[in-house]
Amino acid sequence: MHDTPADAAIAPPSPWIGRRLLGLVYDLFVAVALWFVVAVPFVLVDVAMSGDVRHNIGPFSLLQWLLWLACWAVTGLYATASWRRGGQTLGARPWRLRVVPLDGPAPTRAAVWRRYAVATLSLLAAGLGFWWAWIDRDRLTWHDRAAGTRVVRLPKGS
Template sequence: MNADAASPSRPSPLLLRRLLAMLYDLWPVLALWMLAAVPFTLLDVAASGNTHHNIAPYSPLQWLLWLCCWAVAGVYATASWKRGGQTLGMRPWRLHVRGADGTPSMGMLWKRYAVGTLSLLCGGLGFWWALFDRERLTWHDRLSNTRLVRLPKQE
């Protein structure tokens, strides 16, 4: 018996699939962001009376808009994970979010979303971490006590 056959194989980091799922999820999230921006745009037009400009960069209204867009994307992700374990972008890649001890709580899912955001803001460092991690987990997998698994093909 050879030593390679006796040792358990390391799980796949699923890095490319994760990134492709995020790319797929960009489209529904972008549509939700557009809807979320409508009240802010109307408020800006009402306050300034000018319909031919954008919301001022770094203004409190723009920061509030960004916070609202982050929250809307978070509601989309966490509600999708809670309801079926997948977002729309995760379905074609057969990815599924699971808690390490069963069904994840909303707190765990929001923690996953927040740490995933921080990871992206760090140039994706938390995602790249999966290439070196012993269990192939990202920062948000580890800190939220959730796991991303690949579902088997359904025949």
């Protein structure tokens, strides 16, 4: 389906990738706060197991891998819940960015988790999926395409 000039006038503009990355930086602060909270029980278990407060969770320990998984999961819960409830994370709000489905009223639970998983892989690949938006004709990232969503920039005052 091709956009007609009337459809293009109605659709909010796609944001520049820099705005999206700045929103991601803002969300990093929220994620780090969540990670601190999630880490507390892991540190307490580590102290109980080792008997030493100065002991660090080892780089190849099961506890460390579980901590990474818990941090990834809690960040995913934050992001996916935000996208399902209004389409905005805390980092997206000041930049007036909103995740919207390409079709339908709201992204499905499966779509937002697929978006989060592909965005994670994109970040692990040096952000290639984000940089892809610079050459994509619709300014969509890999995770936008995978989830059937797009990010729009809201008008001022919304």
